[in-house]
Amino acid sequence: MPSALPDGEPVPADGALPQPALNGLADRDLGVYLHVPFCRVRCGYCDFNTYTATELGGHGAGVGTYADAALAELDLAQRVLGERAPAVSTIFIGGGTPTMLAARDLGRMVSGVSSRFGLQPDAEVTTEANPDTVDGAVAEALASGGFTRVSLGMQSAVPHVLSTLERTHDPASVVRAARAVQAAGLQVSLDLIYGTPGESLDDWRRSIDAALALEPDHLSAYALVVEEGTKLAAQVRRGQVRMPDDDDEASKYEYADRALSDAGLEWYEISNWALCPDARCRHNELYWRGDNWWGIGPGAHSHVGGVRWWNVKHPAPYADRVLAGGSPGAGRELLTADQAYDEQVLLGIRLTDGLPLVVLDDRGRDAVAALIADGLLDGAAAVRRDDAVARLTLRGRLLADTVVRRLLGY
Template sequence: MPSTLPVGEPVPSDGSLPATALNGLAGRRLGLYLHVPFCAVRCGYCDFNTYTIGELGGHGAGLSTYADAAVAELQLARRTLGEEAPAISTIFVGGGTPTMLRADDLARMVAQAGGLFGLQPDVEVTSEANPDTVDGRVAETLAAGGFTRVSLGMQSAVPHVLATLERTHDPANVGAAVRAVRDAGLQVSLDLIYGTPGESPADWRRSLEAAAELEPDHISAYALVVEEGTKLAAQVRRGVVALPEDDDEAEKYEIAESVLTAAGFDWYEISNWARRPDARCRHNESYWRGDDWWGVGPGAHSHVGGVRWWNVKHPSPYAERVLAGASPGAGREILTDAQRYDERVLLGVRLSDGLSLDVLDEAGRSAVAGLIADGLLDGAAAVRRQRPAARLTLRGRLLADTVVRRLLGW
């Protein structure tokens, strides 16, 4: 089942935020995450808050009514953030499988967000999608509804790897989905996963090369994490499948960097590569910068001005609350200055632009020289005249957790 929510203080029934969170809101960027919790099947590795239609019942929990509940939370967000709320910079529709909803409903949610908040002229609007659910009609409806990019869950080009992950899409459908999205005038991103039990380095290279040959604008490559509570974790525990060796992840990351760089992609975040600067996922960049975002949907997380909160997980109580005009928040935390600093370092160092040395405290700046000597940070980036920064080398990307611990003095 999906992972448990954190424990925090209660969220006010009207969703109101402390005045400190709203101070300066108008001058900050605001993103919107829309969570669609439906999947045709739950993949064995997945720890996200998702549900198959057969598991659900009750008012507001179905495919045909979900958009109404999401719109109700958007209205709550507008009341909570008030007149100082800026126009939305980025929208990301994730899941689950967002394209299990009708494309018209996805477009309606985006239109409602625009009507309530306004959209920045260069707004980025992304939907995740299973390749089997995207054809020309869906892509054209998304494009007409204001979407600018689609992120297709390719995961692998190798049938036995997809079978282990319990991914149901046909690998041959990925190319057709890419063509449909591109023909509609939208940017294309492909998501890949490496480190699946039984996946060889040759399998992984085959997936990377297959993805690159489709000439997407953007590729994400994430290491598989076997989460407790998932079917895959139970299989590992019983010895049905074996986890890869410890150095498998590092080897496969280096293969990804080699193949994708040769294909014309540049890394801009540890797990993300883009063909051009304007093909980067700006919504995800906003997370790594610590910007404000409102998460709509069951189990969705939000962050505004140092306040983080999360919604109830199940779609039925979620819908009941928002349709009654109440907050669906299950809990929240108000971050301390120390927590916000730690997160800024943890997330900011992942970016290819590097973390400005001005952000670091004295202990962090003192650690930089040793990290350069150990080959984990780029020495030239740290001493450049314009914005000297802690920028990861390739080895540093492989050992990013170590870099963060040393910068934070842990």
């Protein structure tokens, strides 16, 4: 089952935010995330807030009516943020499998954001998709609906790895989907997972090579995390599958970074590579910079002006609340100065742009020299005259959690 929501203080029934959270609204980018909680099957490794279509009924909780519930929450967002809200810079539709919805419904949600807030002229509009849900007609409909990018959940190009992950697509469907998206004039991003039980280094090389052959604009590569409560966690606990060790995962990351760099994709965040700065995922950069976003949908999280909140998880009560005009918020927290600082360090250090040394407190600045000596931070980047930054080396990327703990004095 998906992980539990955090604790927090109650969210007002009308979703109202404290006035200080709204004061600087126009000064920061605003993104919108729309969560689509439906999948054909639930993969054994996944702990996301997703449901198969047969688990849910109607009244806003079904595939055919979900867009109306999402639009109702957009109405709430418009009321709460008011006229000071800037035009939206990024929209990201994730899940789940967003393309379980009809392309026209995905387009309705994009239009709903635009009509309520407006879009920046160069707005990035992305949807995730399983490769076996995208063909030429779907890709053309997405392009007509205002999308600029499709992120395909490739995961692997090796059948036995896909089988272990319980993915529904095969390698050929990734090729068909990527070519359809490119033919429609949209950017292609590919998501890969490494460290699946039974995946060899040669398997991983095959996946990287297959991904690069598709000439993506952007690629993400994530180490598999076995989450408690998932089917895969139970298999590991029973000894049915064996997880790879840290050295195996490090070798796979190093191979990916080298191969992607040779192909012209440069890392800009620990798990993400892009052909050029314009091909970066600006929506994710918004998270890493601590800008503002409103998360639409069951279980979605939001952040505006130092206030973070999260919605009820199940689609049925979510739909009941938003269709009645109320907030679906389950809880919220006002970030303290210490929490905001810790998150700035935690997220900012992940970026190739680096974390400006001027934002570090005394503990952080005192740790920099030793981290450079240990080969975890780039010494040249830390001594630049006007914009010195803490920037991870390749070894530092592999040990990023250690770097964060030391910068925070833990």
